Amino acid sequence: MPILAFLRDNAPWLTAGVLLTFLSSFGQTFFISIFAGHIREAFELSHGQWGGIYTLGTTASALVMVWAGGLTDHFRVRVLAPIILVLLGFACLSMALNPVWWGLILVIFALRFTGQGMTSHIAVVAMSRWFIATRGKALSVATLGFAVGEALLPLGFVALMAIYDWRLLWGAAALIAILGIPLILLLLRQERTPQSWAQSDQSLGMEGRHWTRRQTLTHFLFWFMIPALLGPAAFVTAFFFHQVHFAEIKAVEHVELVAMFPIYTVVSILAMMASGWALDRFGTPRLIPFMQIPMIAAFLIFAVAQTPLSVLAGFLFMGLTTGFNTTLPNAFWAEFYGTGRLGSIKAMAAAVMVFGSAIGPGITGLGIDLGLGLETQYMIVAIYFVFTTIMMMIGVSRARPLLAFSA
Template identity: 40%
Template sequence: MNETAKPNYLTFAYRNRRILSFGFLMAFGSSFGQTYFVGIFSPSIEAEFELTHTKWGGIYMAGTLLSAALLPFSGRLIDHMSVRKYAIIVACGMAVACIAMALAPAAWTLILTIFLLRQFGQGLCQHTAVTGMVKYFDRDRGKAVAIAILGFPAGRALLPVIAVSLIAIIGWQYSYVLCGIAGLLMIPVIVWLLPAQTRLANSETSLPILTGLSNDRRLGDMLRDPFFFMMLPALMAPAILETAMNFHQLTIANMKGWSPEWVTGGYAIFAVMTVVFSMIAGDLADRIGAARLMPFGLLPLAAGVLVVAYFDHYIWAWVYLGFFGVSSGLMVTCIPLLLAEVYGTRHIGAIRSFAATVSVFGSALAPPMLGYGLDAEVSLHKMAIIGALYVVIASLLMAYACHKENNRPK
């Protein structure tokens, strides 16, 4: 293979199997702090602490907002220590978060446990998986991110089913203790997958050094860049819509006449579409750049919301989840690659963690926003149309921003 040849996915994955497995592990581990996983425990937690849906939603929002506030500071630490050490700290934090949830003595302490779960699970585990790949790979960065984030759909497909079974057998507290043990078991795996010095199969540069390009810019530069603010609505769109519909998925299913079993079964479709389109996006981003792909990433999300707005037959539940999976695969792959293309990789930890904060903030507001609409008896059709219009506007703004960026003098 000559120096500029692009390896296929299988060749690339085999050559870099340890670092890619690390990325997959961290992405998979982030499931413990994701909304869809915490939501499995919601009925048990509400019953244990005698919480209404509104109170539990408020606790979840408060913990998530606290996590979002800290994320720009905790996320940038990955720029100042080895990814290996950072990942070990994150895994420890996630284990503590799970065990703290199991031992929560009163309802008010749930704010702290949700903060810890969202910070170390949904926030930093995900951040480590994606930022690690961006830092470790220069060539074929798109493929690296696409392979690592396969841990997200894998966790979404497997862990809810396992959690439901465990709760039925041993109860929700002991189930969370097992989640904490799983977090601790990640530590020796991280140490094995990331030795202190590892060399990439397709690079002559050792991993810890491969962290900068000529266009490296700092977080302050990004916050003064109009491109970032034009990109903000697109960054927030998936977090707002997916989180809102995940948190209220059973209520929406009831309104549409879809059985809960049928809707949750559709997450397999979501996972498959996420995998397929993340792989496609990773390869295309290596070839033509993420900036040319980003404007199209949200369009399937708009299509999925419109399906919810206009169709009631149960088969459409899987169609909307399929569209959401397409958008998830495209956006989760393209966002970190676009940030690296525009701002470089030397300070990517600080830059990506700030971008993630915006998404987490959106995910915190989404459940009460949709919940308020449902309580006010606003029709699901109207709310879905509003969501779709927002996504289309965000896509057009993203297209304009990327067009300007592609024509910016380098």
């Protein structure tokens, strides 16, 4: 189907996906971290203490996601999404009103669970269910909301912080989240009938069947993918979490660093759209083992960069993997494990990624406090992504013959 016809015929459902992924920004690290300096100052926290609070709150949200993510197997998007957006609005308001440092643990839990966790989870599970033959296109379009959020919100809110108090801006974020509810209800007045609920072999996974969560947990491929799931979540999160400190050690103004985000976003959008097209043409198994190779280059560059231009080069490579990572893993679960219990299976993967985003800032923050500089840490991170790439190559090559049963 031509892309324009695809967009026209599926506009309400794709727009709902874009809106949900955009609103998830308020629980994403790239947004929370722009307030890091103000939060640490207001509550008198070190890098390690702030990272530890973030780790505790995010880890708790990962644990709850294992259960809550399965709700997408039982409730339609137009029912579940408004409830989550109400909770996201309250989480943003809590950040604006919280008076004590220990309250940050609860606030971070609420933001990460409702924003990064459930809002984005609902969107990608819906796209994977609603579309089969065009799953790659649907995911690449719907997840544009992530890219739009990354491009506009940090730059806009950093600029606004020069005028308004940072707590007031969290109140504005709460209002935006709540305003998303009537839009979602309007777009999903007639919710798309999931193609994957039909008795079609195309929606089956390995061995020609729908896998349960228990079966997935005992299958070797899931464990070969764990390092790759953890990596971007942990270390891209850590990069954005410590962006203020990174700007300081690179002698770059924070606003100058944030001004690079839209370029990074454009690259990630292009990579996301290209991977969506390639996914529908070539399938996940041929593509996913190579998606984190650009991340190796990105963190090597961040480690040695001495000029704003070289930092920008790192963003370009990180943008490639960010774009690939938006579509390929989400399609991977549907293609290898089927769509019958996709919500429960994807919830496990989401919990792993949320846990990764929990430990990344905590580990790197502790490293900074102990004297292990970010530049040295980023060299180690690059080596880690070499490891994840090798693991994916081995795991996917072993599992790929099992897909023949569902062909």
